Structures are given as C-alpha cells and as structure tokens.
Amino acid sequence: MMLYRGAFAVVDLTSIQSNIRNIRALLQPGTRLMVAVKANGYGHGATQVAHAVLSAGADALAVASLEEAIELREAGVNVSILVLGSVPWVAARVAQARRIDLTVSTDWAPILAEAVGCVGGLGRVLGLSKNDPPLGLHLKLDTGMSRLGFREMAEVTACGECIAKSESVRFAGLFTHLASADDPSSSTAETQLHTLSGLVSSLASVGLRPEVVHAANSAGIFRSTAFHLDMVRVGISAYGYPPSADVPPPVPLQPALSLYAFVTRVAHIPTGQPVGYGGTFVAPRSTRVATLPIGYADGYPRWLSNRGHVILHGQAAPVIGRVCMDQLMVDVTDIPSVQIGDCACLYGRYAPSEWTASRLWDAIEAGAGASGGSGAPRLVHFLDSYRQAAATAPVLSLDEVAQIGHTISYELMCALSPRIPRLYVE
Numbered sequence: 001m002m003l004y005r006g007a008f009a010v011v012d013l014t015s016i017q018s019n020i021r022n023i024r025a026l027l028q029p030g031t032r033l034m035v036a037v038k039a040n041g042y043g044h045g046a047t048q049v050a051h052a053v054l055s056a057g058a059d060a061l062a063v064a065s066l067e068e069a070i071e072l073r074e075a076g077v078n079v080s081i082l083v084l085g086s087v088p089w090v091a092a093r094v095a096q097a098r099r100i101d102l103t104v105s106t107d108w109a110p111i112l113a114e115a116v117g118c119v120g121g122l123g124r125v126l127g128l129s130k131n132d133p134p135l136g137l138h139l140k141l142d143t144g145m146s147r148l149g150f151r152e153m154a155e156v157t158a159c160g161e162c163i164a165k166s167e168s169v170r171f172a173g174l175f176t177h178l179a180s181a182d183d184p185s186s187s188t189a190e191t192q193l194h195t196l197s198g199l200v201s202s203l204a205s206v207g208l209r210p211e212v213v214h215a216a217n218s219a220g221i222f223r224s225t226a227f228h229l230d231m232v233r234v235g236i237s238a239y240g241y242p243p244s245a246d247v248p249p250p251v252p253l254q255p256a257l258s259l260y261a262f263v264t265r266v267a268h269i270p271t272g273q274p275v276g277y278g279g280t281f282v283a284p285r286s287t288r289v290a291t292l293p294i295g296y297a298d299g300y301p302r303w304l305s306n307r308g309h310v311i312l313h314g315q316a317a318p319v320i321g322r323v324c325m326d327q328l329m330v331d332v333t334d335i336p337s338v339q340i341g342d343c344a345c346l347y348g349r350y351a352p353s354e355w356t357a358s359r360l361w362d363a364i365e366a367g368a369g370a371s372g373g374s375g376a377p378r379l380v381h382f383l384d385s386y387r388q389a390a391a392t393a394p395v396l397s398l399d400e401v402a403q404i405g406h407t408i409s410y411e412l413m414c415a416l417s418p419r420i421p422r423l424y425v426e
C-alpha cells in the first residue's frame with residue numbers, strides 16, 4: 001500500500017456490517033437481503049464490501065454490469081449476483097458459466113420472439129449449456145421509473161412464458177424499481193407497487209411464478225414493509241446514509257467512508273493576496289493558508305471551491321480559492337495550532353487527534369521492516385487509533401457536503417477516485 005502522498009480514505013467495514021444487521025432487523029425472517037455493490041461498492045471497494053456484508057448476513061449481491069459481476073466471481077464471491085442493468089444476450093452464455101443472474105428488459109424482445117418458434121426455446125437461441133446450472137433471469141417491469149423494463153401485460157406474459165418453458169434458464173425473479181420512494185409527499189411508490197402486484201397476479205393466473213418478486217431500494221425498505229416482498233435491494237443505507245434528507249432512517253446508520261489528507265504547507269499571506277487559479281479568493285485579512293494534497297482528480301469536487309470546508313483539530317477550515325486537480329487550500333487563520341503534517345478530514349469521521357503524517361510514515365517504515373515490504377502490520381496499529389475514536393468521533397456528513405453542490409451523497413461516494421488508497425477497518 002503506497003501512502004506517501006498523504007491522502008487516503010478509511011472504509012469502516014464494521015460500520016457497514018452494523019448497518020446491514022440493523023436493516024436486516026426491519027425485515028421479516030423470510031425476506032432476502034440483496035446488497036447493491038455496483039460502482040465499486042459505491043466507491044468503498046466492491047469485493048471488500050461484498051465479503052463484509054455476506055458475513056453480516058446478506059443473502060445476495062447486485063451490480064450494474066456483467067463486468068462488475070465477473071470481478072466479484074474472480075475475487076471468490078460465490079453467492080447469487082444479479083446484474084441490474086441491460087446485458088446483451090450474446091453474453092448470456094458467459095453469465096451462465098459464472099452463475100450470474102441477468103435482467104431481462106425490452107432489449108431482449110427480438111431473442112425472446114425467436115425463442116418462441118425454436119425447439120429448445122430460449123436456452124437454445126442463447127447458446128446455453130445443459131451441463132451448467134440454468135441461467136437465472138429476472139424479468140424487469142417498468143411501473144413508473146421509465147428507465148428499463150416491460151410495460152405491457154401482454155409482453156410480460158409472453159416473456160414469462162418464454163422463460164418458464166425454456167430449458168437451461170430459470171425464472172429467477174420479477175422486479176421493478178421505485179422512482180420516488182424517498183419522497184414522503186408523493187404516492188408514486190404506492191402506485192408502482194399496485195401495478196407490480198397486478199402483473200404478479202396476472203402471471204400467477206396463467207401459472208407463471210417467478211422465484212422472487214422484489215421492488216425496494218433503501219427508501220422503499222424504510223417507507224413501509226409493504227414494499228419488502230420476497231427480497232429487498234439495499235444500497236446507500238448499507239454505506240451508512242439515508243436515501244434522502246426527507247427520510248429519517250428508522251434504524252441507526254453509521255457512515256463507513258471517511259476521506260483524509262495531511263497538511264503539506266502552512267503560510268501567512270497578507271490582506272489582498274489572491275489564492276489559487278484565477279485568484280478567485282482574495283485574502284480579506286492577514287490569513288494563514290494550509291495546503292492539502294488532494295483535489296478534484298481524487299473525487300473532491302471542484303464545485304466546492306470557495307464553498308466547502310474541511311475539519312482540522314475538530315474545527316471547520318473553509319476551502320479558499322479553486323480546488324485544483326491534485327491539491328487545495330484552506331483557511332486556518334482561526335485554528336492557529338495547525339501545522340504541516342496535521343490530518344484534515346474532508347468528509348466522514350473527524351481524524352483521531354494523534355494522526356499526523358509522521359506517525360503514518362513511521363508506521364509504514366516500521367511495517368516495511370517487519371513484514372518484508374507490505375507495511376501492513378503496523379498500519380493495523382495506526383488504524384487502532386481510528387477504531388478507538390470512531391464510536392464517539394463527530395462526522396462531517398456527505399449529505400451536508402453534497403447539499404452545497406445540489407447533489408446527493410451517492411455521487412460523492414462514487415466520485416472517489418482509484419488514486420485514493422482505501423484503508424480497511426474490519
């Protein structure tokens with residue numbers, strides 16, 4: 001693990017596990033819990049999150065693409081994985097070989113039509129193998145999101161029949177996605193659920209029964225148990241955030257992701273001195289400026305220029321001037337104790353007070369000697385101070401940061417770049 005730059009994220013897998021247990025407690029015993037680990041586990045690291053949630057009692061995983069699902073299989077994840085996005089049917093055999101379930105939407109209509117007239121049905125036209133277990137297919141319904149899925153009853157029945165009749169495929173699921181479950185003033189989610197139930201009963205009346213019916217994202221889970229059905233698909237709240245500010249989660253959630261950087265420079269500048277590209281900040285007083293080795297290429301958005309703040313010594317230090325690609329500047333005039341090597345929190349849990357750059361460099365150097373180069377053993381000690389402080393440390397919420405840019409916590413998590421090393425607390 002290379003940490004010499006002094007910018008890193010901490011992913012607290014124990015927080016994710018506690019969130020999973022708390023969310024699980026809202027479900028009926030028979031309801032399955034699927035966790036969305038798409039987009040690299042919302043930036044937290046897909047395989048690390050996958051292993052953590054499975055050991056905390058999750059039943060299945062969801063991703064956006066077949067590529068993401070294959071990555072999990074290659075990391076030794078054996079549970080059921082559903083690809084939520086559109087996958088071309090040419091990839092069906094690859095999915096079957098890896099035991100990855102696919103979503104069937106209207107882009108499959110031509111192959112479904114072809115299967116109807118073909119001996120051997122869908123499995124045959126998809127080129128599936130009889131030697132592998134059947135490919136699991138989840139039929140997607142558009143009940144109000146207008147994104148993916150079938151809308152017409154006739155199409156749904158035809159597709160269901162085609163799947164049910166074919167060899168080498170399983171009618172593994174039927175699902176829809178809620179568009180506004182996080183809005184307490186909207187009844188769209190209830191309308192969607194009603195449409196879904198109608199389609200499920202119509203299918204049942206012609207003898208078609210998917211193995212599981214599912215609809216709820218995090219917002220749906222919290223909205224009402226009526227949305228839980230056979231399985232729920234939790235995303236954002238597994239990572240410790242509510243789906244929106246309007247939805248107070250009914251169980252405690254602990255944010256898992258924190259972003260830190262060590263101060264690389266502290267300087268006094270006189271009144272009138274501009275800061276950063278374009279001089280968009282001009283010191284209104286004699287100012288102490290601290291520089292941090294992190295910027296928009298790391299996922300700290302440029303729209304936080306002159307608007308965001310970081311936490312140093314437990315206090316807010318405003319971002320001044322434009323956020324650069326790899327660095328940014330903050331005003332520490334009112335936090336006089338700040339010096340080179342101090343640890344700033346850009347979001348998440350405030351840094352433990354004993355965290356300084358030299359402590360980390362010492363830990364890496366000692367670890368390198370002790371472990372033949374990986375640096376891992378002593379970093380464990382470095383992270384111990386996080387563990388001890390975490391339970392009581394205040395949090396700079398991603399919701400608060402996101403609000404500045406009129407965006408959502410999801411986008412900031414996903415923006416965290418691969419350039420930032422993730423340290424895992426487990």
Ligand SMILES: *Cc1c(COP(=O)(O)O)cnc(C)c1O
Nearest residue numbers: 036084177217218233234235236
């Ligand atoms: C991402 C996703 C989820 C999880 O949503 P959250 O709001 O993060 O809980 C559930 N279902 C589908 C289809 C998704 O794409």
